[in-house]
Amino acid sequence: MTVNKGRIFAALAAMAIFSGALATVMSEKGEAHAAPATKQDAAPAAAPAAVNTFNRLLKGAGERNLPPTEDGIHDPANPGTALLQTPRDAFSTLSKSTGAMGNGVNWVEALKNNQINPRYDRLNPAEEAVVFDLDIVREVKGSMPNVVYPHDRHTMWLDCSNCHPDIFIPQKGANQISMAQIVMGEKCGVCHGKVAFPVGECRRCHSQNKDASGAPAAKAKK
Amino acid sequence: MAPWDPKRSPAESARSARGATSCPSSGLLARFRRVRRWMLFALPPLAFLAPMDAPAEYADVVINNNSEREGVRPVIYPHWFHRIRFRCKVCHSELGFEMKAGGNNITMLGLMDGKHCGMCHNGDVAWSLENCNRCHSGLPGLKTGIRGGHQSTGPGEY
Numbered sequence: 001m002t003v004n005k006g007r008i009f010a011a012l013a014a015m016a017i018f019s020g021a022l023a024t025v026m027s028e029k030g031e032a033h034a035a036p037a038t039k040q041d042a043a044p045a046a047a048p049a050a051v052n053t054f055n056r057l058l059k060g061a062g063e064r065n066l067p068p069t070e071d072g073i074h075d076p077a078n079p080g081t082a083l084l085q086t087p088r089d090a091f092s093t094l095s096k097s098t099g100a101m102g103n104g105v106n107w108v109e110a111l112k113n114n115q116i117n118p119r120y121d122r123l124n125p126a127e128e129a130v131v132f133d134l135d136i137v138r139e140v141k142g143s144m145p146n147v148v149y150p151h152d153r154h155t156m157w158l159d160c161s162n163c164h165p166d167i168f169i170p171q172k173g174a175n176q177i178s179m180a181q182i183v184m185g186e187k188c189g190v191c192h193g194k195v196a197f198p199v200g201e202c203r204r205c206h207s208q209n210k211d212a213s214g215a216p217a218a219k220a221k222k
Numbered sequence: 223m224a225p226w227d228p229k230r231s232p233a234e235s236a237r238s239a240r241g242a243t244s245c246p247s248s249g250l251l252a253r254f255r256r257v258r259r260w261m262l263f264a265l266p267p268l269a270f271l272a273p274m275d276a277p278a279e280y281a282d283v284v285i286n287n288n289s290e291r292e293g294v295r296p297v298i299y300p301h302w303f304h305r306i307r308f309r310c311k312v313c314h315s316e317l318g319f320e321m322k323a324g325g326n327n328i329t330m331l332g333l334m335d336g337k338h339c340g341m342c343h344n345g346d347v348a349w350s351l352e353n354c355n356r357c358h359s360g361l362p363g364l365k366t367g368i369r370g371g372h373q374s375t376g377p378g379e380y
Binding site: 065066068071072073074075078079080081083084085087090101102103105107116118119120121122123129156157158159161162190191194195198 | 302314321356362
């Protein structure tokens with residue numbers, strides 16, 4: 001019994017110390033953001049009732065990339081949460097994508113323009129990626145532009161073994177791919193819609209226009 | 223069989239590690255055991271404060287196979303944060319992470335032996351495992367899976 005009381009006391013003491021630490025961190029953050037917060041308050045006058053916002057389902061740029069303390073999955077009461085980076089800060093210097101879904105970053109451009117320099121080896125920052133340049137055109141029935149699959153922009157990030165042979169047999173046309181599979185998280189959807197640009201950005205995959213007969217109208221833009 | 227033997231099932235080794243006295247990293251393990259206890263107390267039932275349509279970050283991975291059951295917060299792995307620092311090839315080819323949320327059978331004992339997150343979170347490539355609450359940062363009740371994509375809102379929502 002006494003042992004238990006001692007433990008509970010120790011636990012409470014630990015909580016008190018950590019909430020103190022948390023309060024310090026939070027108040028520091030609060031001070032840092034005090035000025036812009038008041039500006040924002042003044043700008044949108046007479047906003048309509050929150051239930052009838054113009055875009056109900058489309059997330060505005062402001063609601064995306066929230067700090068971990070407000071994103072609804074991190075525990076704001078956890079002292080470590082306040083230490084984590086806010087995605088908005090991390091992405092502020094990176095090229096933007098036009099899509100309304102995803103994290104709003106154009107990772108292809110960010111890498112090409114040296115805005116980021118992710119390592120290709122766990123320890124050696126100097127190791128260069130082995131880039132393989134081969135475009136695969138997949139003709140799409142109907143009016144939708146053809147899909148151009150670029151090996152170069154994938155092998156800048158990935159190893160051949162990440163796709164071959166588990167996701168795709170390395171042979172042109174040997175794989176059945178449909179949009180339904182992609183949306184359900186198979187084929188291209190293993191990555192697109194989860195960690196790479198989302199499925200809503202149709203034009204980035206369906207990039208080769210064709211004329212009425214179905215023949216390619218123009219060369220695929222690189 | 224030693225508790226860190228790779229052939230043991232993770233649950234088995236975790237169970238014996240809790241009662242183990244002859245563990246190679248018993249200092250850290252003792253701390254690990256103590257810290258677990260207060261983390262249990264410090265889990266306030268805040269879930270009701272979470273908004274219904276949680277605007278979780280695109281590519282935050284929740285890993286909660288064992289965490290909550292074992293008395294700590296679910297792990298939130300910021301996938302977007304790591305890809306700024308490493309290419310996919312490093313983790314999914316060199317280090318052997320399966321491309322499947324929750325599909326890697328990660329345990330704390332494994333991490334201490336330098337597996338999974340422990341290949342970098344070792345005080346050398348990145349900060350070390352003592353910082354429990356940077357990884358165990360999720361609200362109680364989260365399910366394992368990737369957040370913020372169309373997959374989390376159901377098929378057809380893309």
